[in-house]
Amino acid sequence: MAMTRGIDETHDAALTSWLPGANAPGHDFPIQNLPFGIFRRRGSGEPPHAGVAIGDRVLDIAACRTAGLFTGLASEAAAVCGDASLNRLAALGPAHAGALRGQISALLRAGDTRIAGLPDWETRVLPRISECELFLPMETGDYTDFYASIHHATNVGRLFRPEQPLLPNYKHVPIGYHGRASSLILDGTPVRRPMGQTQASPDGLQPPSFGPCKALDYEVEAGLIIGTGNPLGTRIPVAAAEDHLFGMCLLNDWSARDLQKWEYQPLGPFLAKSFATTLSPWVITWEALAPYRAAAAAHPSGDPAPLAYLDQGSASGRAAINLVCELHLLTPAMRQQSLAPARLSRAHARDLYWTPAQLLAHHASNGCNLRPGDILGTGTISGPDAENRGCLLELTQGGKDAVVLPAGETRRYLQDGDEVILSGHCEAPGFVRIGFGECRGTVLPAVG
Amino acid sequence: MAMTRGIDETHDAALTSWLPGANAPGHDFPIQNLPFGIFRRRGSGEPPHAGVAIGDRVLDIAACRTAGLFTGLASEAAAVCGDASLNRLAALGPAHAGALRGQISALLRAGDTRIAGLPDWETRVLPRISECELFLPMETGDYTDFYASIHHATNVGRLFRPEQPLLPNYKHVPIGYHGRASSLILDGTPVRRPMGQTQASPDGLQPPSFGPCKALDYEVEAGLIIGTGNPLGTRIPVAAAEDHLFGMCLLNDWSARDLQKWEYQPLGPFLAKSFATTLSPWVITWEALAPYRAAAAAHPSGDPAPLAYLDQGSASGRAAINLVCELHLLTPAMRQQSLAPARLSRAHARDLYWTPAQLLAHHASNGCNLRPGDILGTGTISGPDAENRGCLLELTQGGKDAVVLPAGETRRYLQDGDEVILSGHCEAPGFVRIGFGECRGTVLPAVG
Numbered sequence: 001m002a003m004t005r006g007i008d009e010t011h012d013a014a015l016t017s018w019l020p021g022a023n024a025p026g027h028d029f030p031i032q033n034l035p036f037g038i039f040r041r042r043g044s045g046e047p048p049h050a051g052v053a054i055g056d057r058v059l060d061i062a063a064c065r066t067a068g069l070f071t072g073l074a075s076e077a078a079a080v081c082g083d084a085s086l087n088r089l090a091a092l093g094p095a096h097a098g099a100l101r102g103q104i105s106a107l108l109r110a111g112d113t114r115i116a117g118l119p120d121w122e123t124r125v126l127p128r129i130s131e132c133e134l135f136l137p138m139e140t141g142d143y144t145d146f147y148a149s150i151h152h153a154t155n156v157g158r159l160f161r162p163e164q165p166l167l168p169n170y171k172h173v174p175i176g177y178h179g180r181a182s183s184l185i186l187d188g189t190p191v192r193r194p195m196g197q198t199q200a201s202p203d204g205l206q207p208p209s210f211g212p213c214k215a216l217d218y219e220v221e222a223g224l225i226i227g228t229g230n231p232l233g234t235r236i237p238v239a240a241a242e243d244h245l246f247g248m249c250l251l252n253d254w255s256a257r258d259l260q261k262w263e264y265q266p267l268g269p270f271l272a273k274s275f276a277t278t279l280s281p282w283v284i285t286w287e288a289l290a291p292y293r294a295a296a297a298a299h300p301s302g303d304p305a306p307l308a309y310l311d312q313g314s315a316s317g318r319a320a321i322n323l324v325c326e327l328h329l330l331t332p333a334m335r336q337q338s339l340a341p342a343r344l345s346r347a348h349a350r351d352l353y354w355t356p357a358q359l360l361a362h363h364a365s366n367g368c369n370l371r372p373g374d375i376l377g378t379g380t381i382s383g384p385d386a387e388n389r390g391c392l393l394e395l396t397q398g399g400k401d402a403v404v405l406p407a408g409e410t411r412r413y414l415q416d417g418d419e420v421i422l423s424g425h426c427e428a429p430g431f432v433r434i435g436f437g438e439c440r441g442t443v444l445p446a447v448g
Numbered sequence: 449m450a451m452t453r454g455i456d457e458t459h460d461a462a463l464t465s466w467l468p469g470a471n472a473p474g475h476d477f478p479i480q481n482l483p484f485g486i487f488r489r490r491g492s493g494e495p496p497h498a499g500v501a502i503g504d505r506v507l508d509i510a511a512c513r514t515a516g517l518f519t520g521l522a523s524e525a526a527a528v529c530g531d532a533s534l535n536r537l538a539a540l541g542p543a544h545a546g547a548l549r550g551q552i553s554a555l556l557r558a559g560d561t562r563i564a565g566l567p568d569w570e571t572r573v574l575p576r577i578s579e580c581e582l583f584l585p586m587e588t589g590d591y592t593d594f595y596a597s598i599h600h601a602t603n604v605g606r607l608f609r610p611e612q613p614l615l616p617n618y619k620h621v622p623i624g625y626h627g628r629a630s631s632l633i634l635d636g637t638p639v640r641r642p643m644g645q646t647q648a649s650p651d652g653l654q655p656p657s658f659g660p661c662k663a664l665d666y667e668v669e670a671g672l673i674i675g676t677g678n679p680l681g682t683r684i685p686v687a688a689a690e691d692h693l694f695g696m697c698l699l700n701d702w703s704a705r706d707l708q709k710w711e712y713q714p715l716g717p718f719l720a721k722s723f724a725t726t727l728s729p730w731v732i733t734w735e736a737l738a739p740y741r742a743a744a745a746a747h748p749s750g751d752p753a754p755l756a757y758l759d760q761g762s763a764s765g766r767a768a769i770n771l772v773c774e775l776h777l778l779t780p781a782m783r784q785q786s787l788a789p790a791r792l793s794r795a796h797a798r799d800l801y802w803t804p805a806q807l808l809a810h811h812a813s814n815g816c817n818l819r820p821g822d823i824l825g826t827g828t829i830s831g832p833d834a835e836n837r838g839c840l841l842e843l844t845q846g847g848k849d850a851v852v853l854p855a856g857e858t859r860r861y862l863q864d865g866d867e868v869i870l871s872g873h874c875e876a877p878g879f880v881r882i883g884f885g886e887c888r889g890t891v892l893p894a895v896g
Contacts, residue, residue: 141589141629141630142628142629142630147715157714160714161714167713167714168647168651168653169647169656169710169711169713172645172647172655172656173645173656173710173711175711175714175715175718176715176718177625177626177715177716177718178625178626178627178628178718178722179626180590180626180816181589181590181629182589182590182680182816182817182818182819182822183680183816183817185680192680192681192815194814194815195683195813195814195815196813196814197620197621197755197813199616199617199620203616205616207620207752208617208620208621208755209755210755210756210757210813213814232630232631232633232640232723232724233640233723233892233895234895235643235895256814259814262617262621263617263621263623264714264715264716265615265617266605266608266609266615266623266712266716267595267623267624267625267712267716267717268625268712268714268715268716268717269715269716270623270624270625270626271810271811271813271814271816272814274626274814274816275680275681275814275815275816276680304655307645307656307657307658308658309658362719363719365643365644365645365658365719366642366643366644366661366704366707366719366720366722366723367640367642367643367723368628368630368631368719368722368723369630369631370630371630374630444681447681447682
């Protein structure tokens with residue numbers, strides 16, 4: 001039985017907050033968003049715990065609970081918000097997360113005086129994000145990366161297998177692989193250029209060499225975050241799949257293309273991926289995303305119908321997420337010349353061939369157990385047009401056509417000192433824009 | 449700097465225990481073994497905690513510590529043995545694990561009276577394994593599966609890619625992929641036959657179908673268990689790699705061959721593997737394995753020399769583990785006729801193309817962080833002869849040649865009710881045989 005997690009008063013575009021600064025237009029975190037994260041006041045020595053971003057501040061959920069501001073399911077949900085991860089909150093399921101969201105919305109709404117009546121509320125209950133440290137929001141047992149963009153799969157396939165860019169399974173199976181959970185890192189963490197084995201000769205018959213990666217790339221992705229899991233040996237029907245989702249974040253699946261090319265047959269990418277995967281700090285809840293749903297991507301006529309276990313029927317009409325992701329690059333030269341970051345990619349999650357519910361139902365279709373905090377990456381989000389290409393591999397045709405940057409520089413792949421900035425937002429007619437925050441990382445030189 | 453974890457008095461073949469039953473010949477757990485595990489007395493309600501197998505009993509480390517039987521590093525090590533996993537013990541490193549092993553060996557040695565002088569020692573300090581529940585020994589953040597047997601890679605490659613069984617990267621790169629940590633299960637846990645997508649037509653152009661796996665297989669493997677990890681962005685020199693190993697266990701990487709064949713391109717195996725991976729309950733410590741080392745497998749002349757980061761130099765002479773794995777099958781008909789399990793595979797870990805240190809150094813060569821409790825599967829262990837084939841895919845040539853069983857039955861792949869029993873042991877001239885225990889699982893029917 002699917003839960004209803006539809007549009008309600010928390011999404012009303014007319015809502016404003018009594019909090020100064022929270023109503024600035026174009027801000028990522030208006031009162032309609034309310035994403036969860038893990039934070040602590042810098043220098044406080046307090047243990048990391050859960051908060052909700054609002055404007056340029058973070059609401060301390062535990063402080064509100066101590067003040068008796070929550071009731072019912074919201075109070076039960078707030079009781080696990082002293083944890084150093086959102087796992088237990090996510091595991092409580094949509095009813096709890098939704099109730100907490102609703103009561104936080106009410107607390108922050110224009111006219112409400114409960115928080116501003118608390119002593120030291122500006123520092124104790126609603127500190128500025130800039131005065132806080134942020135942490136990975138989830139403790140992730142398993143990270144899976146899918147390959148849900150047919151545009152990406154086709155563009156990459158053309159480079160690796162010109163004779164057969166899209167393999168016969170693609171339109172039937174949501175292709176994915178197990179990723180590395182240990183190397184998940186938070187927005188802002190520098191990324192060390194990996195060393196690795198590469199093979200310069202196209203036929204693979206010359207001796208390979210070991211050295212710094214020469215084809216370091218980013219991948220524009222979104223991450224689906226599991227809320228309630230399923231026991232090993234059970235499946236999740238596609239119609240109930242979204243009940244198991246807690247929310248979404250942005251994800252940059254850093255990739256060493258030269259390592260990948262040499263190592264990936266026959267078992268898939270391994271060390272080309274496991275040196276870093278950057279996550280954004282704020283979990284945009286599934287509740288917050290309700291107004292920003294889109295129809296599943298139209299499959300070209302002649303494409304196969306999904307098998308029954310992946311068929312969403314009439315739910316297809318709002319099965320996708322209308323998330324727009326943008327990737328900007330800031331090089332050391334641009335920084336020196338005070339140039340703004342240059343946009344390299346702009347891609348739409350609604351263009352993905354497979355929907356979040358399909359990815360999740362497929363993942364559990366063999367009885368695989370998903371656990372709270374698990375992350376399912378969409379895979380690189382690309383689209384039909386050149387500006388929609390979500391990684392340099394696609395943008396530069398495998399390093400052949402350099403991208404020209406504002407300072408007159410060019411890039412085939414990332415260079416040391418380059419900062420990669422992934423951002424994302426949702427928009428819908430009649431609703432405000434909500435943002436996903438950022439997912440940044442600067443490339444550090446390899447250590448030989 | 450590599451630690452010395454060599455042969456010492458704990459390995460002496462002349463050692464015997466004062467404990468009745470521990471000296472029975474052919475037993476897996478003589479006093480020279482002393483593997484760690486997690487247990488609790490059945491029905492006691494006590495939290496799971498660490499023990500050491502000796503004969504048919506398990507030594508309660510916390511009980512010995514309470515009695516003041518440990519000193520120095522061993523006492524520090526015993527202080528974390530109340531945990532429900534061995535992770536903190538493993539993370540302390542070889543000096544601590546070695547000291548604890550040494551003092552436990554002394555406590556159990558013939559003539560020592562300290563334990564037998566404690567009240568209720570038979571139930572409180574040394575309960576029978578048969579009266580205990582066992583648990584997964586490690587909390588595993590990431591499980592990696594390698595492909596270290598060139599015999600397996602060649603046999604399987606011949607079936608999937610007859611024109612090029614062994615890919616050009618194989619003799620340079622220790623091929624591996626990220627596995628699924630959530631579906632790691634303990635010896636004895638039944639395995640539900642997975643459902644999944646399969647494609648019956650060889651050209652992949654007919655519509656696939658979704659249903660129960662028809663080609664369920666086992667894989668004979670060993671698991672390397674990480675003790676001390678490495679920070680993200682750092683590497684582990686091959687000469688120091690074994691310092692990071694806590695021990696080994698047996699591992700059955702259950703595989704759905706029909707799902708695998710259809711899904712594995714281009715990102716590798718996914719749902720074909722993530723429904724179950726069975727581990728044996730006892731961690732054979734790296735210290736215990738010292739007498740059972742073997743030379744790294746001889747690479748045929750003409751094979752490339754390993755790149756410097758994988759070159760073990762003179763250490764190659766004892767870089768492998770002389771572990772023999774056996775796989776037995778017991779079908780419902782055999783059980784009914786009281787027939788003994790039939791041996792299908794017998795394989796030697798010393799035949800692997802890559803050594804444990806090479807697998808570990810390669811894994812961290814890109815800066816990937818390994819964490820205490822992580823497991824590195826060797827991949828299916830096969831050898832040059834027919835009896836060495838470590839999975840049914842190889843034994844039956846992809847399901848073509850059925851295996852004939854004692855009751856006159858045949859098997860191409862596993863059937864419901866079949867019990868798969870993986871065991872392993874080490875032997876060396878002048879030393880006693882030590883066993884790895886068992887890794888069992890019975891196939892349950894799929895749930896449609």
